[in-house]
Amino acid sequence: MNTIVEKEPIVDGRLRFAYSNTRIGVYDECPKKFEFQVVKKLKPTSMPPFVLIGGAIHKFIELYFMHCWEKKVESDFDGAEPLIEKAFAQTAGLSSQYFDEMYQVCRTFVRNKKFDLDYTVGVEIQMAIDQYGEQADWFGKNVFMRGIVDYLRKHSNKVEITDWKTGFGTDYDPFQLKLYALMLSYKYPEVEQFDVYLNFIRNDIVKGETFYKDQLDGFKRQLRTVVQRIEKDYEFKPTPGVACTYCSFYDQCPAGQKEVKLIQSEEQAREAVEQIALTERRLSELKKNLRAYCSTSGPISHNGIQWGFIPTETQEVNGWGLIRLCEKQGIDWRDIVSIPKLKLKRILKDASPEIVTAINLLTDVTKDMKFKKSKVDDDES
Numbered sequence: 609m610n611t612i613v614e615k616e617p618i619v620d621g622r623l624r625f626a627y628s629n630t631r632i633g634v635y636d637e638c639p640k641k642f643e644f645q646v647v648k649k650l651k652p653t654s655m656p657p658f659v660l661i662g663g664a665i666h667k668f669i670e671l672y673f674m675h676c677w678e679k680k681v682e683s684d685f686d687g688a689e690p691l692i693e694k695a696f697a698q699t700a701g702l703s704s705q706y707f708d709e710m711y712q713v714c715r716t717f718v719r720n721k722k723f724d725l726d727y728t729v730g731v732e733i734q735m736a737i738d739q740y741g742e743q744a745d746w747f748g749k750n751v752f753m754r755g756i757v758d759y760l761r762k763h764s765n766k767v768e769i770t771d772w773k774t775g776f777g778t779d780y781d782p783f784q785l786k787l788y789a790l791m792l793s794y795k796y797p798e799v800e801q802f803d804v805y806l807n808f809i810r811n812d813i814v815k816g817e818t819f820y821k822d823q824l825d826g827f828k829r830q831l832r833t834v835v836q837r838i839e840k841d842y843e844f845k846p847t848p849g850v851a852c853t854y855c856s857f858y859d860q861c862p863a864g865q866k867e868v869k870l871i872q873s874e875e876q877a878r879e880a881v882e883q884i885a886l887t888e889r890r891l892s893e894l895k896k897n898l899r900a901y902c903s904t905s906g907p908i909s910h911n912g913i914q915w916g917f918i919p920t921e922t923q924e925v926n927g928w929g930l931i932r933l934c935e936k937q938g939i940d941w942r943d944i945v946s947i948p949k950l951k952l953k954r955i956l957k958d959a960s961p962e963i964v965t966a967i968n969l970l971t972d973v974t975k976d977m978k979f980k981k982s983k984v985d986d987d988e989s
Contacts, residue, residue, distance in 0.1 A: 640846035652856030668695035741794035848882035
């Protein structure tokens with residue numbers, strides 16, 4: 609007698625949302641932004657340039673690798689040129705001032721990367737699964753999790769996933785890597801090993817991790833906890849902070865309506881920190897708009913303050929000339945000369961270790977306490 613074994617769901621119950629690594633990241637960043645973007649389905653009033661540049665670079669890589677696949681070549685430097693222009697033209701809202709930056713990144717990518725003709729499975733693969741891990745339509749009502757794999761290779765009993773990163777930093781969240789591995793473990797149930805790589809293409813730095821099928825059960829529990837936390841949230845309170853700097857919904861956020869007049873408690877102090885983050889965002893936008901106005905209309909003076917493009921001069925004293933002059937006058941030049949440590953680091957970045965050590969011995973350190981802002985890790989806040 610055959611027994612039908614029910615498949616265990618990744619997450620139980622009826623879900624309010626379809627998820628992705630991006631959506632989970634947005635919620636972690638700020639639940640209010642998640643509400644704007646996912647619940648209310650509002651469109652951003654604007655997109656930060658770095659997001660648009662990243663999208664254009666991803667589009668180029670897709671076009672270029674598909675071109676190599678069709679032509680059955682590992683690389684095609686000349687063929688990449690028109691594809692860069694095509695990808696840029698297809699990116700709505702990206703100013704022409706960023707073309708050179710995108711162009712250089714794409715050309716560097718072509719020099720550094722070869723298309724794998726033997727083991728490539730797909731480029732920009734859209735994956736969608738339901739709560740049981742079964743393959744689902746991308747826009748299907750039963751979708752639990754969506755993900756796009758930038759570059760997928762498979763050989764023997766191993767799958768290799770590559771995600772292109774177009775930013776300048778090289779930090780990453782292991783959650784994304786595990787999520788890709790989990791989704792592909794359902795797509796390829798016969799595979800035991802999943803190598804997930806993040807390729808930071810500006811500097812050609814590759815980071816990643818390897819996951820085995822039996823390790824992914826623990827991640828299912830983590831994913832279940834994350835999803836249930838979002839599912840139970842009906843308030844979506846804002847968490848103003850660093851992310852406000854580039855949030856597309858900052859002007860619609862209710863957190864900006866609060867006002868802290870007197871700080872007498874920790875709660876009021878936290879609200880003050882939030883307000884500073886929002887105010888700095890508004891100040892940045894105001895300065896950018898005023899700069900654009902002044903670039904076409906000239907300087908503006910109001911209430912004793914002038915903003916505009918004003919000619920400036922920087923005076924620098926010749927170092928050896930100053931030393932010789934001091935020696936002639938019997939003045940110890942060391943009493944009147946000092947160099948900021950940051951500038952010194954730039955000057956000595958290619959110097960020998962011996963010179964750096966000698967300079968450090970001449971450096972006086974002055975300690976003081978200053979009231980200023982600094983970043984902290986989430987687990988420290």
